[in-house]
Amino acid sequence: MTGHISDEAALYALGSLSDEERAAVEAHVQACSSCAALLGAAEQDVAFVASMEPQHDAPPLLAGRIARTLDRRSTRQWQPFAALAAAFVIGLLPSAYFWQQNQSLHSAMSAQTAAIQRVASTPHRMAHFRGMNDRGSASVMYAPDGSWYVVLVRDVSKSLEVAWMHDGEKTMLGTAQAHDGVAMLYLPRSHRMDQLALMDGARTVAVADLSY
Amino acid sequence: MRRRAAFSEHDMPAPSDDEALAIAFAAHDRTAFDRAYRAYAGLLYSAAYNVLGNGQEAQDCVHDALVRIWRSPQAYSPARGTLRSFLVVCVRNEAISRRRRHGRRMQMEERLAAQPPEHDQLPDSDPIERDRVRSALAGLPVEQRVPLELAYYQDKTHREIASELRQPLGTVKSRIALGLRKLAQALQPAAQADRR
Ligand SMILES: [Zn+2]
Numbered sequence: 001m002t003g004h005i006s007d008e009a010a011l012y013a014l015g016s017l018s019d020e021e022r023a024a025v026e027a028h029v030q031a032c033s034s035c036a037a038l039l040g041a042a043e044q045d046v047a048f049v050a051s052m053e054p055q056h057d058a059p060p061l062l063a064g065r066i067a068r069t070l071d072r073r074s075t076r077q078w079q080p081f082a083a084l085a086a087a088f089v090i091g092l093l094p095s096a097y098f099w100q101q102n103q104s105l106h107s108a109m110s111a112q113t114a115a116i117q118r119v120a121s122t123p124h125r126m127a128h129f130r131g132m133n134d135r136g137s138a139s140v141m142y143a144p145d146g147s148w149y150v151v152l153v154r155d156v157s158k159s160l161e162v163a164w165m166h167d168g169e170k171t172m173l174g175t176a177q178a179h180d181g182v183a184m185l186y187l188p189r190s191h192r193m194d195q196l197a198l199m200d201g202a203r204t205v206a207v208a209d210l211s212y
Numbered sequence: 213m214r215r216r217a218a219f220s221e222h223d224m225p226a227p228s229d230d231e232a233l234a235i236a237f238a239a240h241d242r243t244a245f246d247r248a249y250r251a252y253a254g255l256l257y258s259a260a261y262n263v264l265g266n267g268q269e270a271q272d273c274v275h276d277a278l279v280r281i282w283r284s285p286q287a288y289s290p291a292r293g294t295l296r297s298f299l300v301v302c303v304r305n306e307a308i309s310r311r312r313r314h315g316r317r318m319q320m321e322e323r324l325a326a327q328p329p330e331h332d333q334l335p336d337s338d339p340i341e342r343d344r345v346r347s348a349l350a351g352l353p354v355e356q357r358v359p360l361e362l363a364y365y366q367d368k369t370h371r372e373i374a375s376e377l378r379q380p381l382g383t384v385k386s387r388i389a390l391g392l393r394k395l396a397q398a399l400q401p402a403a404q405a406d407r408r
């Protein structure tokens with residue numbers, strides 16, 4: 001379709017266009033507000049006529065069925081957006097990253113979502129891990145009060161443990177598992193920790209000092 | 213309906229609930245989807261049912277149409293008109309596509325003849341309600357009524373209608389468009405009687 005629509009508005013609303021013609025109308029009204037209004041008026045007429053036909057209640061189970069489909073999809077669709085948001089917020093551009101902490105995909109995605117929302121929406125500090133050398137780069141974003149931490153490791157091929165160093169001891173906090181060269185660990189409920197270490201088995205590969 | 217008299221000339225009327233819902237829906241607010249569903253579910257299901265004549269197919273149709281709308285965030289814009297009519301037309305168009313795919317009237321009439329109507333699911337509709345669109349159509353000039361009926365009840369495309377009626381495409385298109393406008397106007401008194 002090259003020009004504006006006229007009678008096509010009614011035909012669209014009645015369902016009398018071919019698939020190609022319908023797509024052309026949809027594309028045109030995205031960019032043309034006068035044709036959008038014309039289409040809206042025709043839709044109003046058809047919806048009004050349809051509302052004058054016998055009306056029935058929707059089956060009660062239909063709402064839940066639709067909601068389940070939408071929420072299943074939105075979890076999956078969130079993934080690339082979340083990765084992009086994290087890359088933006090954290091200042092890295094990984095091709096992809098995964099949060100893998102022996103959790104189901106669903107809880108993993110909500111944890112990731114929570115991590116990104118926290119980093120994006122609240123004040124945070126950042127510290128870099130020293131000693132990564134040829135193992136890529138790693139940093140930790142954390143709350144000024146130490147209530148949460150996001151550890152992100154870039155350009156790694158293997159999983160690394162994250163440990164809290166205190167009083168000459170190590171407390172293992174979790175595993176940042178590598179996927180496509182990026183690993184992440186989110187600690188949503190935590191306390192103030194002054195020093196974190198990345199561990200490869202028993203060996204300390206990098207240390208970050210955090211200030212509050 | 214908003215009462216204009218409630219506002220002085222200088223007051224900007226607040227957006228109605230429907231308008232606020234439409235804006236939130238266009239902004240892809242998930243709670244707006246749920247509110248829209250609650251508000252329009254009966255209308256959407258009925259639009260699908262009245263095309264497909266089968267409760268299960270109508271449910272599948274509403275499901276698929278709404279999921280598709282929600283997955284294409286730019287599908288609806290308030291510039292286009294009300295959310296309510298946008299959703300009704302989307303669901304109805306989905307129902308028409310399904311019926312085209314499944315082989316039109318013949319198949320459906322055979323099925324309806326073979327099965328008792330779904331009385332458990334759908335109570336008999338009021339005969340006045342059932343016939344009022346048809347009676348309003350009957351009041352239109354024949355040259356508008358015939359192509360409009362073929363479009364509205366028989367899911368025909370305007371090209372099919374033009375070749376069936378042996379009329380030029382442009383003529384058929386404008387007659388259908390004019391007929392639709394007149395049909396909606398003819399139904400206004402019935403709608404006003406409903407509201408009383
Ligand atoms: Zn235009």
